[in-house]
Amino acid sequence: MSAQLSLTVNGELRRTSAATIAALVTDLGLKPEKVAVERNGVIVPRSTLAEAALADGDVLEIVHFVGGG
Amino acid sequence: MDMQATNPDSDTWSVAGHTFRSRLIVGTGKYKDFAQNAAALEASGAEIVTVAVRRVNISDPSQPVLMDYIDPKKVTYLPNTAGCFTADEAIRTLRLAREAGGWELVKLEVLGEARTLYPDMRETLKATEVLANEGFKPMVYCVDDPIAAQQLESAGAVAVMPLGAPIGSGLGIQNRVTIRLIVEGAKVPVLVDAGVGTASDAAVAMELGCDGVLMNTAIAEAKDPIRMARAMKLAVEAGRDAYLSGRMGTRKYADPSSPLAGLI
Numbered sequence: 001m002s003a004q005l006s007l008t009v010n011g012e013l014r015r016t017s018a019a020t021i022a023a024l025v026t027d028l029g030l031k032p033e034k035v036a037v038e039r040n041g042v043i044v045p046r047s048t049l050a051e052a053a054l055a056d057g058d059v060l061e062i063v064h065f066v067g068g069g
Numbered sequence: 070m071d072m073q074a075t076n077p078d079s080d081t082w083s084v085a086g087h088t089f090r091s092r093l094i095v096g097t098g099k100y101k102d103f104a105q106n107a108a109a110l111e112a113s114g115a116e117i118v119t120v121a122v123r124r125v126n127i128s129d130p131s132q133p134v135l136m137d138y139i140d141p142k143k144v145t146y147l148p149n150t151a152g153c154f155t156a157d158e159a160i161r162t163l164r165l166a167r168e169a170g171g172w173e174l175v176k177l178e179v180l181g182e183a184r185t186l187y188p189d190m191r192e193t194l195k196a197t198e199v200l201a202n203e204g205f206k207p208m209v210y211c212v213d214d215p216i217a218a219q220q221l222e223s224a225g226a227v228a229v230m231p232l233g234a235p236i237g238s239g240l241g242i243q244n245r246v247t248i249r250l251i252v253e254g255a256k257v258p259v260l261v262d263a264g265v266g267t268a269s270d271a272a273v274a275m276e277l278g279c280d281g282v283l284m285n286t287a288i289a290e291a292k293d294p295i296r297m298a299r300a301m302k303l304a305v306e307a308g309r310d311a312y313l314s315g316r317m318g319t320r321k322y323a324d325p326s327s328p329l330a331g332l333i
Contacts, residue, residue, distance in 0.1 A: 009127060010124040010125065010127055011124075012127065028125075028127050028130055029130035029131060030125055030127075030130050034134070034136060034169075035125055035169060036122075036165040036166070036168035036169035037168075038161075038165060043164050043165060043168050044168075045168065046168055046169075061124065061165070062124065062125050062127070063122050063123060063124055063125060063165050063169065064122075064123070064125050064134065064136075064169060065120040065121070065122060065134075065135055065136065065141075065146060065148065065166075065169060065170065066097075066120065066121050066122075066123045066134070066135055067096075067097035067098045067099075067100065067103075067106060067120065067121065067135050068096060068097060068098045068119060068120055068121025068123075068149055068151050068285075069096035069097075069098045069099070069119055069121075069149065069151055069236065069237075069285035069286070
């Protein structure tokens with residue numbers, strides 16, 4: 001079991017043992033290929049989500065397309 | 070005879086190198102559910118849908134999502150910045166959209182206030198420049214002002230999308246003169262975005278020479294959205310044909326259609 005990290009995900013505080021952003025996204029029940037991720041204000045390219053290591057205190061925004069005008 | 074005008078299949082329009090047959094773009098907001106949304110899209114014949122970019126629901130990720138009902142491989146998703154009130158917010162949203170969709174063609178709108186949802190043109194221009202420099206192809210919601218439309222075009226807008234009336238108002242095209250002036254002055258496609266309430270409004274936009282019409286509420290809030298979607302498809306086609314056919318001149322007084330000679 002890896003160390004727990006404290007993150008802010010979409011405005012909510014979360015603790016995770018996921019090592020990478022892709023692992024976190026999957027743990028949240030989401031499909032990495034259907035979302036876009038911003039970490040600390042910087043876009044993380046989808047192709048690098050599996051290698052993007054999480055750090056304690058990271059602020060993540062995970063978004064997707066929803067209905068809109 | 071101009072076969073371009075007589076064969077509707079060859080009457081296409083292009084934006085930033087992408088060619089479409091349907092001149093109707095529909096939104097994906099305000100529907101009862103995704104199934105109704107998908108059925109209305111089908112009836113509208115639209116090849117482009119606008120979508121919003123929002124946080125995923127991390128507390129209930131099993132909820133159905135738009136992509137389960139509207140396949141982005143079959144229909145072009147046009148990410149929109151609805152709800153953004155500054156250039157920075159809109160740019161941030163579209164950078165995320167590009168990552169989520171891998172698509173440069175986007176719709177930019179930067180709103181000025183909640184009451185009218187009128188665009189803030191200073192922020193809109195600023196965002197257009199930044200986005201164009203980053204390789205985006207922004208289709209830009211704007212006021213119905215021919216000078217603003219030209220400024221957007223110079224800043225890198227690949228299409229200008231003047232409002233016909235406030236977003237969601239259904240008031241129809243309020244100023245035909247300014248829409249026509251924008252069409253006459255533009256070298257990029259012009260699409261009326263916002264204000265359409267019923268089929269005749271869409272036809273008016275097309276008769277003024279617009280390349281297309283974007284709408285959401287007019288279809289989604291109709292009592293029968295699927296039937297209204299079909300009405301809009303037909304209205305856009307009818308308006309386009311009427312524009313291409315070159316309408317008759319108007320007269321101040323009557324002119325009989327039947328010959329006067331040979332009356333009994």
